[in-house]
Amino acid sequence: MEYDYYPGCTLKNKASHLDICARKAAEKLGAAMTEIPEWQCCGGVYPMAGNETAQKLPAVRALNEAKSRGRDLLCVCSACYHVLKSVNYDMANNATVITKANTYLENDPWYKGETRVLHYLEMLRDDIGFEKVKKCVEKPLTGKKIASYYGCLLLRPSKIMKFDNPENPSVMESLIKALGGEPVIDPFRNECCGGYVSAEDTELTEKKVRDIVESVKAHGGEMIVTACPLCMYNLKKYGDLPVKYFTELICEAFGIEVLEDD
């Protein structure tokens, strides 16, 4: 299996483990991830205002690049996935955005949302399969009570994301099971952690994180896994449970060593 890969800014910097572990685990699973050339930052959040077309161009460039190579575009970061997939929806359905973006970028032929954007977790579930994941496990996470934290970006709006059941997701729990751990299901796993608001309103973020972490504890969770660098930051800053990226968890169970300063 071969994928075009869009890592995103944070995975090249503060969330380097999310990236490195994804690549190492993919190698073991037999999936080739080729980083697309000259990708640009997705912008971190989807530009929701209808007349903000310029802000969508970096995503369109990446999507068109993957199309020209005939490959699916793989994301590991929740935010990149959300932005690329939302812009891709516009490029398939919104005539104004389609015309403006293609005209400005001088695309020939026009890009019309042909690329399949998929998240690493979808790759595991839909393309590779958790049975194969299970076979790669060398150090099962036996007895570890792990809570999945989905947050917002992977799930909503489900009409566009089509990632999992937005109210009762299961892909991360299936992964934890395949890795030999014990998934803990708590009702705050699809609640917002406060997101970008932590840049100015730390009180609100703290409140949101406290609700999430207390709920995990009340349901017996000892650790939280996430796919989002901003969720990771907020949960670690305002919570008191260990938080890991889901790709770190995979490497741990696969017996792949990743150094702290990798």
Next chain:
Amino acid sequence: MTENEEKKLCAEALIISGVKPEKCMKCGKCSGACPSYDEMEYHPHQFVDMVSKGQIKKLMESASIYKCLSCFVCVERCPRNVMPANIIEAVRALQERPQGTDRLTPDEVKNILDDDTPQQLLMAAFRKYSR
């Protein structure tokens, strides 16, 4: 702001957001699900209602526009596909677009930086707090 100017801004907000307020049946699910409900002076359903009635000034001046987390719960749970988050974003965009109204400037970034601040937070904050 004259009544006419306010009406014009409301019309613009509806265009920018793509929201059709007449679809709203006022069930309140959006506000019921909103994680920032307690922090807001005006709630998601009120944004939809007030913009449709030509009252956008109060919304633009309220801190409520900065309490929306863009978590899309209101969009997800709306049974009529009204997309309240999109109208909140449009009101916010109209507030931030005129020159000199940026809520976050590059000079202020050092105040939010610590050793772990992800690039994602800075990018998102700039997109949300300045236009």
